[in-house]
Amino acid sequence: MTSKNEKNRNEPSLSPSAVRRQREKEQRYETLLRAAEHLFVHKGYHETSVENIADRAEVSVGTVYFYFKNKEELLLKLFSEGVYTLRVILGQAFMQAEKPEKGFEAAGIAFFDEFCIKHPGKVAIVFKEAVGQSQLLEEARRTMLRKLTDDVYTALLTVSESLGIVYKNPRTAQVVAVGILGIYERVAYQYLMWADEHDKNELGTIGRDAVNFIMGGLSEFKA
Amino acid sequence: MTSKNEKNRNEPSLSPSAVRRQREKEQRYETLLRAAEHLFVHKGYHETSVENIADRAEVSVGTVYFYFKNKEELLLKLFSEGVYTLRVILGQAFMQAEKPEKGFEAAGIAFFDEFCIKHPGKVAIVFKEAVGQSQLLEEARRTMLRKLTDDVYTALLTVSESLGIVYKNPRTAQVVAVGILGIYERVAYQYLMWADEHDKNELGTIGRDAVNFIMGGLSEFKA
Amino acid sequence: MTSKNEKNRNEPSLSPSAVRRQREKEQRYETLLRAAEHLFVHKGYHETSVENIADRAEVSVGTVYFYFKNKEELLLKLFSEGVYTLRVILGQAFMQAEKPEKGFEAAGIAFFDEFCIKHPGKVAIVFKEAVGQSQLLEEARRTMLRKLTDDVYTALLTVSESLGIVYKNPRTAQVVAVGILGIYERVAYQYLMWADEHDKNELGTIGRDAVNFIMGGLSEFKA
Amino acid sequence: MTSKNEKNRNEPSLSPSAVRRQREKEQRYETLLRAAEHLFVHKGYHETSVENIADRAEVSVGTVYFYFKNKEELLLKLFSEGVYTLRVILGQAFMQAEKPEKGFEAAGIAFFDEFCIKHPGKVAIVFKEAVGQSQLLEEARRTMLRKLTDDVYTALLTVSESLGIVYKNPRTAQVVAVGILGIYERVAYQYLMWADEHDKNELGTIGRDAVNFIMGGLSEFKA
């Protein structure tokens, strides 16, 4: 934490084997998460049994329960992970741009280029599997999506100000934020189908089109 | 549809009691559908058992299986019904307007006023419960949503022509159509949460806002 | 309930087949109960699986759950049944005698002759299997045994009055009542072991001896 | 127990650290036993997992298995310990009295004052938890309780001789011995419930009452 010497005083210097075991433990956790993700996406949450997950991760059923409280927790973790990744991607794209409007566009493009293409599994988990499966999950979904909506809403206000847009009703901005998310979500979902049938390179155009549509929609509210 | 005489040729002349039984049969079917809808929406598809449905419809389990092949078919029927209702509403709103652009707006408004408010259960069935539940259902979902997308796409092209919009790439129009559906879907879903907390009258504004946003997005593509 | 004619008015006259089905249902219930009793007594509650019970009753697992909420309920029912039978036996023996003291003795004898010999399974269920298995069961056990204790206590007071016995402390009578139950319980339990090794006819003597011991104990408290 | 020299002959001379380790080992064993006792009494044998025990003793699961062959052995050890303690208490009380009849009474009182009050956990283990849990345990229970019964039986014969009581049938004495144990057992168990609701001081009276009842019962058999 501070100097090397102090570190040794605070934490028992871990033996090399202990370090390795710790690393292995984390790998197992990760392996299980990936196994579950793959199965949830391709077979569906309810059609996937815990045994399936164990088999795919090449561990025993008991091990799954050593790392996760129950099956639901696996989906929950995957969902959180997905939303977190998405928020980071969008946030970074938005922040790195000079002007808000550029950032807003960049975030839109990043949604497709960085999230959908690079994490197709996460798209399915966040926008499909997590829907309507269990009480607890729906709760989490609500919370996480609210955060996402808030992100977009905040960014939207910044952009709007920069573009000289004033919303008569604060609710209007909220609707727009939600609508933007809806566009991304559905176009991404549609992409998951198209992706199988078409060339992945087309997605670049798709993202651009969606972003253009959105930016045009915003201009509607210009004074 | 035909004359009395013709009718007698096609169907054996029904006794009064047979007529009554036929009517009762249709009522049963309807009752079962409504019972399932209510439970799927409020408890979730997987959390609802066939026995639950039978209880709510005040019939026995066996009867459910007399009217429907299996549990999945119930959801399938409800989903089809929902999508059909929605398409009719949107189609009528679009057709009744003088100009395509007016019709497009009218359809947007109708989505909220006629579909969401008047059939809240159907909204949940179409946009939530039918997601990621089973192989077969996902198939149906894909097919039905494609029809819906096509409707919007066709209408979009008409409107675009009327507005003098030309898309360089046909894919762009498709993306816009999908995006529009995404806006409606997500805003509607969000509405289901808001509806509990807020006044239902606010929805009018929400619908208007969404439509404005969309129409603005379209103008972006004007030459 | 009243006249034959009235009966027909109150209850829909059951078709012969319905009557038979009802009877079969009750037989199933009984069969399941007996299968569970046998297994609980011979293998122990925890060592008996629901599948074991189903197998022995020659039905499927699901059927067990159609008749009983869960495994615990089976033991609960058996326990209640056992205690009920015992109370009836003791009560009848006590009531049918001319003098309370004779009744008290008769009840003691009946405990061995009528309960232990004729319902050896129930003895094991009531005094062995139901002990310390689950929260809910312990609760029931407490309640039922309290009733049994109260029965003995009430009888004891009657007998004591008849014999001219006055307890200085009401607690004393309670202790005696509990003690009497303890004697019966343990001697009966011991009998279950002896019974395997010895002649069942010996039990007559055992019961007599226990009763004599108890009656002697009571006389201790004579003024 | 022996001289230093002798000790050295039997065991290799232990280094101080080895001595400490030996002591720690014994402490661990004891700690585990106490942890298990507490949990078995308060949660029940089956409801207590080996992990629970390890947690409470602040060791790892593996350690539990270093000290005990398996979970059952823990209960077995606790049961033996309990019975042993009880036998010692009863034996001492009986031996220290001048006359057998006084010793018999003293032992009865000691059962409540020395065993029940000072080792409430052991009461529950011996008379509740050890009942009907597993084949092996039931075996042990039978054996240990037989020893206890034999103790009482032997003492009973001595007392009876001293009081001039002659049993026509040797089985009668056995029944009385078993009956006496039954009284103690059940009154003790009842006490465990009363103890929560009432003043612990009342137990003195309870013990006295039980003993009086027993002594009265014996006099019944006087010639």
Next chain:
DNA sequence: TATGAATGAGCATTCATTCAT
């Protein structure tokens, strides 16, 4: 047509026990 008892495959979850480190 309607009933509801019966089925049994399927599943999530637990937990005593082992063993490499």
Next chain:
DNA sequence: CATGAATGAATGCTCATTCAT
């Protein structure tokens, strides 16, 4: 000696579906 990750058999329970009446 101690650890705790890993195992996997065992089990209670659910529920969609069937079918004799």
